[in-house]
Amino acid sequence: MLKEMTSLILKHTIASRSHLTPELVLRLITPACPLWRAREEEIPFKDPFWAFYWPGGQATARYILDNSGVVENRKVLDVGCGCGAGSIAAAKMKAKRVVANDIDSYAVAATNINAKLNDVTVETSVENLIGDPCKEFDTILIGDMFYDEAFANLLFEWLHTLNADGKTVLIGDPGRHGLTESRRRRMSLLARYELSPSSCEENNGFTHSTVWMLNK
Ligand SMILES: C[S@@+](CC[C@H](N)C(=O)[O-])C[C@H]1O[C@@H](n2cnc3c(N)ncnc32)[C@H](O)[C@@H]1O
Known part of the structure:
Protein backbone atom coordinates (compact mmCIF):
# COMPACT_ATOMS: atom_id res chain seq x y z
CA MET A 1 0.00 0.00 0.00
CA LEU A 2 2.78 2.42 0.98
CA LYS A 3 4.66 1.48 -2.19
CA GLU A 4 1.60 2.28 -4.33
CA MET A 5 0.99 5.55 -2.52
CA THR A 6 4.62 6.55 -3.00
CA SER A 7 4.60 5.82 -6.72
CA LEU A 8 1.28 7.68 -7.20
CA ILE A 9 2.73 10.71 -5.39
CA LEU A 10 5.90 10.59 -7.50
CA LYS A 11 3.84 10.23 -10.70
CA HIS A 12 1.66 13.28 -10.09
CA THR A 13 4.03 15.76 -8.40
CA ILE A 14 7.22 17.55 -9.36
CA ALA A 15 10.22 18.57 -7.26
CA SER A 16 9.82 22.25 -6.49
CA ARG A 17 11.91 24.97 -4.88
CA SER A 18 9.58 27.82 -5.98
CA HIS A 19 8.44 28.86 -2.53
CA LEU A 20 9.58 30.72 0.59
CA THR A 21 12.10 28.00 1.54
CA PRO A 22 14.05 27.23 -1.65
CA GLU A 23 16.66 25.39 0.41
CA LEU A 24 14.02 22.65 0.77
CA VAL A 25 13.09 20.60 -2.28
CA LEU A 26 9.51 19.34 -2.08
CA ARG A 27 7.38 17.11 -4.28
CA LEU A 28 4.27 19.20 -5.01
CA ILE A 29 1.45 19.60 -7.51
CA THR A 30 2.24 22.94 -9.16
CA PRO A 31 0.77 24.75 -12.20
CA ALA A 32 3.35 22.76 -14.23
CA CYS A 33 1.56 19.47 -13.38
CA PRO A 34 -1.38 18.16 -15.41
CA LEU A 35 -3.35 17.57 -12.19
CA TRP A 36 -3.29 21.31 -11.38
CA ARG A 37 -6.09 21.93 -13.88
CA ALA A 38 -7.70 18.47 -13.78
CA ARG A 39 -11.39 17.98 -13.08
CA GLU A 40 -12.24 16.62 -9.65
CA GLU A 41 -13.10 13.16 -10.99
CA GLU A 42 -9.68 12.91 -12.68
CA ILE A 43 -7.76 13.42 -9.44
CA PRO A 44 -6.66 10.11 -7.88
CA PHE A 45 -6.42 11.62 -4.38
CA SER A 68 17.18 27.67 14.60
CA GLY A 69 16.96 28.40 18.36
CA VAL A 70 13.19 27.81 18.31
CA VAL A 71 13.70 24.12 17.56
CA GLU A 72 17.32 23.22 18.35
CA ASN A 73 17.44 20.41 20.92
CA ARG A 74 13.65 20.52 21.24
CA LYS A 75 11.01 17.85 20.81
CA VAL A 76 8.84 19.06 17.97
CA LEU A 77 5.37 17.97 16.87
CA ASP A 78 4.20 19.28 13.47
CA VAL A 79 0.40 18.95 13.49
CA GLY A 80 -1.20 18.82 10.02
CA CYS A 81 2.24 18.41 8.44
CA GLY A 82 0.95 18.21 4.83
CA CYS A 83 4.05 17.96 2.61
CA GLY A 84 6.22 17.90 5.76
CA ALA A 85 8.18 21.12 5.23
CA GLY A 86 7.83 22.33 8.86
CA SER A 87 9.13 18.99 10.16
CA ILE A 88 11.95 18.91 7.63
CA ALA A 89 12.99 22.46 8.56
CA ALA A 90 12.98 21.49 12.28
CA ALA A 91 15.05 18.36 11.60
CA LYS A 92 17.54 20.40 9.55
CA MET A 93 17.85 22.91 12.38
CA LYS A 94 18.81 20.14 14.85
CA ALA A 95 15.62 19.47 16.75
CA LYS A 96 16.17 16.58 19.21
CA ARG A 97 13.07 14.76 17.94
CA VAL A 98 10.57 15.58 15.17
CA VAL A 99 7.19 13.94 14.63
CA ALA A 100 5.25 14.89 11.50
CA ASN A 101 1.56 14.28 12.18
CA ASP A 102 -1.34 14.27 9.71
CA ILE A 103 -4.62 12.36 9.61
CA ASP A 104 -4.12 11.83 5.84
CA SER A 105 -1.81 8.87 5.23
CA TYR A 106 -0.85 10.37 1.84
CA ALA A 107 0.53 13.39 3.73
CA VAL A 108 2.67 11.10 5.83
CA ALA A 109 3.87 9.25 2.70
CA ALA A 110 4.67 12.59 0.99
CA THR A 111 6.49 13.76 4.13
CA ASN A 112 8.66 10.64 4.08
CA ILE A 113 9.49 11.21 0.39
CA ASN A 114 10.32 14.87 1.05
CA ALA A 115 12.36 14.11 4.17
CA LYS A 116 14.49 11.69 2.15
CA LEU A 117 14.92 14.26 -0.64
CA ASN A 118 16.24 16.73 1.94
CA ASP A 119 18.48 14.22 3.72
CA VAL A 120 16.71 14.25 7.05
CA THR A 121 14.79 11.69 9.05
CA VAL A 122 11.50 12.45 10.76
CA GLU A 123 9.09 10.22 12.63
CA THR A 124 5.50 10.20 11.40
CA SER A 125 2.07 9.68 12.91
CA VAL A 126 -1.45 9.52 11.44
CA GLU A 127 -3.30 9.78 14.75
CA ASN A 128 -5.77 12.58 15.38
CA LEU A 129 -3.97 14.21 18.31
CA ILE A 130 -6.37 17.12 18.82
CA GLY A 131 -7.17 17.04 22.54
CA ASP A 132 -4.14 14.89 23.44
CA PRO A 133 -1.83 16.33 26.14
CA CYS A 134 1.22 15.64 23.92
CA LYS A 135 3.42 15.03 26.95
CA GLU A 136 6.47 13.97 24.88
CA PHE A 137 6.74 17.32 23.08
CA ASP A 138 7.79 20.84 24.03
CA THR A 139 7.21 22.61 20.71
CA ILE A 140 4.13 22.47 18.50
CA LEU A 141 4.11 23.64 14.87
CA ILE A 142 0.94 24.62 13.07
CA GLY A 143 1.01 25.55 9.38
CA ASP A 144 -2.15 26.96 7.84
CA MET A 145 -4.76 25.13 9.88
CA PHE A 146 -7.22 28.00 10.50
CA TYR A 147 -9.17 27.68 7.23
CA ASP A 148 -12.31 26.20 8.80
CA GLU A 149 -14.28 27.96 11.54
CA ALA A 150 -15.46 24.92 13.52
CA PHE A 151 -12.04 23.25 13.34
CA ALA A 152 -10.32 26.54 14.27
CA ASN A 153 -12.37 26.67 17.50
CA LEU A 154 -11.32 23.15 18.50
CA LEU A 155 -7.72 23.68 17.48
CA PHE A 156 -7.26 27.00 19.23
CA GLU A 157 -8.67 25.73 22.52
CA TRP A 158 -6.36 22.71 22.41
CA LEU A 159 -3.31 24.80 21.53
CA HIS A 160 -4.05 27.04 24.52
CA THR A 161 -4.15 24.05 26.84
CA LEU A 162 -0.77 22.89 25.48
CA ASN A 163 0.64 26.40 25.84
CA ALA A 164 -0.60 26.64 29.45
CA ASP A 165 1.25 23.36 30.04
CA GLY A 166 4.49 25.11 29.05
CA LYS A 167 4.81 24.19 25.38
CA THR A 168 5.85 26.67 22.73
CA VAL A 169 3.21 26.95 20.00
CA LEU A 170 4.21 28.42 16.63
CA ILE A 171 1.49 29.20 14.11
CA GLY A 172 2.03 30.08 10.44
CA ASP A 173 -0.94 31.79 8.83
CA PRO A 174 -1.56 34.05 5.81
CA GLY A 175 -4.68 35.73 7.29
CA ARG A 176 -7.29 32.99 7.33
CA HIS A 177 -10.67 33.86 8.80
CA GLY A 178 -10.26 31.33 11.65
CA LEU A 179 -7.42 33.37 13.14
CA THR A 180 -9.72 36.10 14.40
CA GLU A 181 -8.70 39.46 15.87
CA SER A 182 -9.49 38.23 19.40
CA ARG A 183 -7.27 35.18 18.83
CA ARG A 184 -4.46 37.29 17.39
CA ARG A 185 -4.53 39.38 20.60
CA ARG A 186 -3.47 36.25 22.51
CA MET A 187 -0.41 35.72 20.31
CA SER A 188 2.77 37.63 19.40
CA LEU A 189 3.76 38.27 15.82
CA LEU A 190 7.25 36.87 15.17
CA ALA A 191 7.63 37.46 11.43
CA ARG A 192 5.83 38.58 8.29
CA TYR A 193 6.98 37.40 4.87
CA GLU A 194 6.14 38.60 1.40
CA LEU A 195 5.15 35.76 -0.93
CA SER A 196 6.52 35.83 -4.46
CA PRO A 197 4.04 37.50 -6.88
CA SER A 198 4.95 34.79 -9.42
CA SER A 199 3.50 32.13 -7.12
CA CYS A 200 0.29 34.06 -6.45
CA GLU A 201 -1.81 31.28 -8.03
CA GLU A 202 -0.17 28.64 -5.84
CA ASN A 203 -0.69 30.82 -2.75
CA ASN A 204 -4.42 31.21 -3.35
CA GLY A 205 -4.02 34.93 -3.93
CA PHE A 206 -2.37 35.59 -0.56
CA THR A 207 0.49 38.10 -0.85
CA HIS A 208 1.93 37.74 2.67
CA SER A 209 2.21 35.15 5.37
CA THR A 210 2.97 35.47 9.08
CA VAL A 211 4.30 33.51 12.05
CA TRP A 212 2.85 33.85 15.52
CA MET A 213 3.64 32.45 18.95
CA LEU A 214 0.95 31.90 21.57
CA ASN A 215 1.58 34.21 24.53
CA LYS A 216 2.70 32.59 27.77
C1 LIG B 1 -4.02 23.37 4.82
S1 LIG B 1 -3.11 21.92 5.02
C2 LIG B 1 -1.58 22.54 5.66
C3 LIG B 1 -0.44 21.61 5.43
C4 LIG B 1 0.93 22.11 5.88
N1 LIG B 1 0.96 22.38 7.30
C5 LIG B 1 1.30 23.36 5.11
O1 LIG B 1 1.18 24.47 5.67
O2 LIG B 1 1.72 23.25 3.95
C6 LIG B 1 -3.86 21.23 6.48
C7 LIG B 1 -3.40 19.82 6.80
O3 LIG B 1 -3.95 19.44 8.06
C8 LIG B 1 -4.33 18.09 8.01
N2 LIG B 1 -5.31 17.87 9.08
C9 LIG B 1 -6.62 18.22 9.13
N3 LIG B 1 -7.15 17.87 10.32
C10 LIG B 1 -6.15 17.31 11.05
C11 LIG B 1 -6.05 16.74 12.36
N4 LIG B 1 -7.10 16.69 13.18
N5 LIG B 1 -4.85 16.26 12.77
C12 LIG B 1 -3.76 16.29 11.95
N6 LIG B 1 -3.81 16.80 10.68
C13 LIG B 1 -4.97 17.29 10.26
C14 LIG B 1 -4.84 17.90 6.58
O4 LIG B 1 -4.83 16.53 6.21
C15 LIG B 1 -3.83 18.76 5.81
O5 LIG B 1 -2.72 18.00 5.41
Missing part, protein backbone atom coordinates in the same frame (compact mmCIF):
# COMPACT_ATOMS: atom_id res chain seq x y z
CA LYS A 46 -9.16 12.85 -2.04
CA ASP A 47 -8.39 16.42 -0.91
CA PRO A 48 -4.62 16.27 -1.58
CA PHE A 49 -3.76 19.11 0.83
CA TRP A 50 -0.30 17.54 1.21
CA ALA A 51 0.42 18.24 -2.47
CA PHE A 52 0.51 22.01 -1.90
CA TYR A 53 2.84 24.04 0.25
CA TRP A 54 0.40 26.31 2.01
CA PRO A 55 1.45 29.90 2.73
CA GLY A 56 1.09 29.36 6.50
CA GLY A 57 3.39 26.34 6.36
CA GLN A 58 5.88 28.23 4.19
CA ALA A 59 6.08 30.98 6.82
CA THR A 60 6.57 28.51 9.70
CA ALA A 61 9.36 26.68 7.88
CA ARG A 62 11.03 29.95 6.79
CA TYR A 63 10.99 31.16 10.39
CA ILE A 64 12.55 27.93 11.68
CA LEU A 65 15.30 27.97 9.04
CA ASP A 66 16.17 31.58 9.98
CA ASN A 67 15.81 31.11 13.76
Whole structure:
Protein backbone atom coordinates (compact mmCIF):
# COMPACT_ATOMS: atom_id res chain seq x y z
CA MET A 1 0.00 0.00 0.00
CA LEU A 2 2.78 2.42 0.98
CA LYS A 3 4.66 1.48 -2.19
CA GLU A 4 1.60 2.28 -4.33
CA MET A 5 0.99 5.55 -2.52
CA THR A 6 4.62 6.55 -3.00
CA SER A 7 4.60 5.82 -6.72
CA LEU A 8 1.28 7.68 -7.20
CA ILE A 9 2.73 10.71 -5.39
CA LEU A 10 5.90 10.59 -7.50
CA LYS A 11 3.84 10.23 -10.70
CA HIS A 12 1.66 13.28 -10.09
CA THR A 13 4.03 15.76 -8.40
CA ILE A 14 7.22 17.55 -9.36
CA ALA A 15 10.22 18.57 -7.26
CA SER A 16 9.82 22.25 -6.49
CA ARG A 17 11.91 24.97 -4.88
CA SER A 18 9.58 27.82 -5.98
CA HIS A 19 8.44 28.86 -2.53
CA LEU A 20 9.58 30.72 0.59
CA THR A 21 12.10 28.00 1.54
CA PRO A 22 14.05 27.23 -1.65
CA GLU A 23 16.66 25.39 0.41
CA LEU A 24 14.02 22.65 0.77
CA VAL A 25 13.09 20.60 -2.28
CA LEU A 26 9.51 19.34 -2.08
CA ARG A 27 7.38 17.11 -4.28
CA LEU A 28 4.27 19.20 -5.01
CA ILE A 29 1.45 19.60 -7.51
CA THR A 30 2.24 22.94 -9.16
CA PRO A 31 0.77 24.75 -12.20
CA ALA A 32 3.35 22.76 -14.23
CA CYS A 33 1.56 19.47 -13.38
CA PRO A 34 -1.38 18.16 -15.41
CA LEU A 35 -3.35 17.57 -12.19
CA TRP A 36 -3.29 21.31 -11.38
CA ARG A 37 -6.09 21.93 -13.88
CA ALA A 38 -7.70 18.47 -13.78
CA ARG A 39 -11.39 17.98 -13.08
CA GLU A 40 -12.24 16.62 -9.65
CA GLU A 41 -13.10 13.16 -10.99
CA GLU A 42 -9.68 12.91 -12.68
CA ILE A 43 -7.76 13.42 -9.44
CA PRO A 44 -6.66 10.11 -7.88
CA PHE A 45 -6.42 11.62 -4.38
CA LYS A 46 -9.16 12.85 -2.04
CA ASP A 47 -8.39 16.42 -0.91
CA PRO A 48 -4.62 16.27 -1.58
CA PHE A 49 -3.76 19.11 0.83
CA TRP A 50 -0.30 17.54 1.21
CA ALA A 51 0.42 18.24 -2.47
CA PHE A 52 0.51 22.01 -1.90
CA TYR A 53 2.84 24.04 0.25
CA TRP A 54 0.40 26.31 2.01
CA PRO A 55 1.45 29.90 2.73
CA GLY A 56 1.09 29.36 6.50
CA GLY A 57 3.39 26.34 6.36
CA GLN A 58 5.88 28.23 4.19
CA ALA A 59 6.08 30.98 6.82
CA THR A 60 6.57 28.51 9.70
CA ALA A 61 9.36 26.68 7.88
CA ARG A 62 11.03 29.95 6.79
CA TYR A 63 10.99 31.16 10.39
CA ILE A 64 12.55 27.93 11.68
CA LEU A 65 15.30 27.97 9.04
CA ASP A 66 16.17 31.58 9.98
CA ASN A 67 15.81 31.11 13.76
CA SER A 68 17.18 27.67 14.60
CA GLY A 69 16.96 28.40 18.36
CA VAL A 70 13.19 27.81 18.31
CA VAL A 71 13.70 24.12 17.56
CA GLU A 72 17.32 23.22 18.35
CA ASN A 73 17.44 20.41 20.92
CA ARG A 74 13.65 20.52 21.24
CA LYS A 75 11.01 17.85 20.81
CA VAL A 76 8.84 19.06 17.97
CA LEU A 77 5.37 17.97 16.87
CA ASP A 78 4.20 19.28 13.47
CA VAL A 79 0.40 18.95 13.49
CA GLY A 80 -1.20 18.82 10.02
CA CYS A 81 2.24 18.41 8.44
CA GLY A 82 0.95 18.21 4.83
CA CYS A 83 4.05 17.96 2.61
CA GLY A 84 6.22 17.90 5.76
CA ALA A 85 8.18 21.12 5.23
CA GLY A 86 7.83 22.33 8.86
CA SER A 87 9.13 18.99 10.16
CA ILE A 88 11.95 18.91 7.63
CA ALA A 89 12.99 22.46 8.56
CA ALA A 90 12.98 21.49 12.28
CA ALA A 91 15.05 18.36 11.60
CA LYS A 92 17.54 20.40 9.55
CA MET A 93 17.85 22.91 12.38
CA LYS A 94 18.81 20.14 14.85
CA ALA A 95 15.62 19.47 16.75
CA LYS A 96 16.17 16.58 19.21
CA ARG A 97 13.07 14.76 17.94
CA VAL A 98 10.57 15.58 15.17
CA VAL A 99 7.19 13.94 14.63
CA ALA A 100 5.25 14.89 11.50
CA ASN A 101 1.56 14.28 12.18
CA ASP A 102 -1.34 14.27 9.71
CA ILE A 103 -4.62 12.36 9.61
CA ASP A 104 -4.12 11.83 5.84
CA SER A 105 -1.81 8.87 5.23
CA TYR A 106 -0.85 10.37 1.84
CA ALA A 107 0.53 13.39 3.73
CA VAL A 108 2.67 11.10 5.83
CA ALA A 109 3.87 9.25 2.70
CA ALA A 110 4.67 12.59 0.99
CA THR A 111 6.49 13.76 4.13
CA ASN A 112 8.66 10.64 4.08
CA ILE A 113 9.49 11.21 0.39
CA ASN A 114 10.32 14.87 1.05
CA ALA A 115 12.36 14.11 4.17
CA LYS A 116 14.49 11.69 2.15
CA LEU A 117 14.92 14.26 -0.64
CA ASN A 118 16.24 16.73 1.94
CA ASP A 119 18.48 14.22 3.72
CA VAL A 120 16.71 14.25 7.05
CA THR A 121 14.79 11.69 9.05
CA VAL A 122 11.50 12.45 10.76
CA GLU A 123 9.09 10.22 12.63
CA THR A 124 5.50 10.20 11.40
CA SER A 125 2.07 9.68 12.91
CA VAL A 126 -1.45 9.52 11.44
CA GLU A 127 -3.30 9.78 14.75
CA ASN A 128 -5.77 12.58 15.38
CA LEU A 129 -3.97 14.21 18.31
CA ILE A 130 -6.37 17.12 18.82
CA GLY A 131 -7.17 17.04 22.54
CA ASP A 132 -4.14 14.89 23.44
CA PRO A 133 -1.83 16.33 26.14
CA CYS A 134 1.22 15.64 23.92
CA LYS A 135 3.42 15.03 26.95
CA GLU A 136 6.47 13.97 24.88
CA PHE A 137 6.74 17.32 23.08
CA ASP A 138 7.79 20.84 24.03
CA THR A 139 7.21 22.61 20.71
CA ILE A 140 4.13 22.47 18.50
CA LEU A 141 4.11 23.64 14.87
CA ILE A 142 0.94 24.62 13.07
CA GLY A 143 1.01 25.55 9.38
CA ASP A 144 -2.15 26.96 7.84
CA MET A 145 -4.76 25.13 9.88
CA PHE A 146 -7.22 28.00 10.50
CA TYR A 147 -9.17 27.68 7.23
CA ASP A 148 -12.31 26.20 8.80
CA GLU A 149 -14.28 27.96 11.54
CA ALA A 150 -15.46 24.92 13.52
CA PHE A 151 -12.04 23.25 13.34
CA ALA A 152 -10.32 26.54 14.27
CA ASN A 153 -12.37 26.67 17.50
CA LEU A 154 -11.32 23.15 18.50
CA LEU A 155 -7.72 23.68 17.48
CA PHE A 156 -7.26 27.00 19.23
CA GLU A 157 -8.67 25.73 22.52
CA TRP A 158 -6.36 22.71 22.41
CA LEU A 159 -3.31 24.80 21.53
CA HIS A 160 -4.05 27.04 24.52
CA THR A 161 -4.15 24.05 26.84
CA LEU A 162 -0.77 22.89 25.48
CA ASN A 163 0.64 26.40 25.84
CA ALA A 164 -0.60 26.64 29.45
CA ASP A 165 1.25 23.36 30.04
CA GLY A 166 4.49 25.11 29.05
CA LYS A 167 4.81 24.19 25.38
CA THR A 168 5.85 26.67 22.73
CA VAL A 169 3.21 26.95 20.00
CA LEU A 170 4.21 28.42 16.63
CA ILE A 171 1.49 29.20 14.11
CA GLY A 172 2.03 30.08 10.44
CA ASP A 173 -0.94 31.79 8.83
CA PRO A 174 -1.56 34.05 5.81
CA GLY A 175 -4.68 35.73 7.29
CA ARG A 176 -7.29 32.99 7.33
CA HIS A 177 -10.67 33.86 8.80
CA GLY A 178 -10.26 31.33 11.65
CA LEU A 179 -7.42 33.37 13.14
CA THR A 180 -9.72 36.10 14.40
CA GLU A 181 -8.70 39.46 15.87
CA SER A 182 -9.49 38.23 19.40
CA ARG A 183 -7.27 35.18 18.83
CA ARG A 184 -4.46 37.29 17.39
CA ARG A 185 -4.53 39.38 20.60
CA ARG A 186 -3.47 36.25 22.51
CA MET A 187 -0.41 35.72 20.31
CA SER A 188 2.77 37.63 19.40
CA LEU A 189 3.76 38.27 15.82
CA LEU A 190 7.25 36.87 15.17
CA ALA A 191 7.63 37.46 11.43
CA ARG A 192 5.83 38.58 8.29
CA TYR A 193 6.98 37.40 4.87
CA GLU A 194 6.14 38.60 1.40
CA LEU A 195 5.15 35.76 -0.93
CA SER A 196 6.52 35.83 -4.46
CA PRO A 197 4.04 37.50 -6.88
CA SER A 198 4.95 34.79 -9.42
CA SER A 199 3.50 32.13 -7.12
CA CYS A 200 0.29 34.06 -6.45
CA GLU A 201 -1.81 31.28 -8.03
CA GLU A 202 -0.17 28.64 -5.84
CA ASN A 203 -0.69 30.82 -2.75
CA ASN A 204 -4.42 31.21 -3.35
CA GLY A 205 -4.02 34.93 -3.93
CA PHE A 206 -2.37 35.59 -0.56
CA THR A 207 0.49 38.10 -0.85
CA HIS A 208 1.93 37.74 2.67
CA SER A 209 2.21 35.15 5.37
CA THR A 210 2.97 35.47 9.08
CA VAL A 211 4.30 33.51 12.05
CA TRP A 212 2.85 33.85 15.52
CA MET A 213 3.64 32.45 18.95
CA LEU A 214 0.95 31.90 21.57
CA ASN A 215 1.58 34.21 24.53
CA LYS A 216 2.70 32.59 27.77
C1 LIG B 1 -4.02 23.37 4.82
S1 LIG B 1 -3.11 21.92 5.02
C2 LIG B 1 -1.58 22.54 5.66
C3 LIG B 1 -0.44 21.61 5.43
C4 LIG B 1 0.93 22.11 5.88
N1 LIG B 1 0.96 22.38 7.30
C5 LIG B 1 1.30 23.36 5.11
O1 LIG B 1 1.18 24.47 5.67
O2 LIG B 1 1.72 23.25 3.95
C6 LIG B 1 -3.86 21.23 6.48
C7 LIG B 1 -3.40 19.82 6.80
O3 LIG B 1 -3.95 19.44 8.06
C8 LIG B 1 -4.33 18.09 8.01
N2 LIG B 1 -5.31 17.87 9.08
C9 LIG B 1 -6.62 18.22 9.13
N3 LIG B 1 -7.15 17.87 10.32
C10 LIG B 1 -6.15 17.31 11.05
C11 LIG B 1 -6.05 16.74 12.36
N4 LIG B 1 -7.10 16.69 13.18
N5 LIG B 1 -4.85 16.26 12.77
C12 LIG B 1 -3.76 16.29 11.95
N6 LIG B 1 -3.81 16.80 10.68
C13 LIG B 1 -4.97 17.29 10.26
C14 LIG B 1 -4.84 17.90 6.58
O4 LIG B 1 -4.83 16.53 6.21
C15 LIG B 1 -3.83 18.76 5.81
O5 LIG B 1 -2.72 18.00 5.41
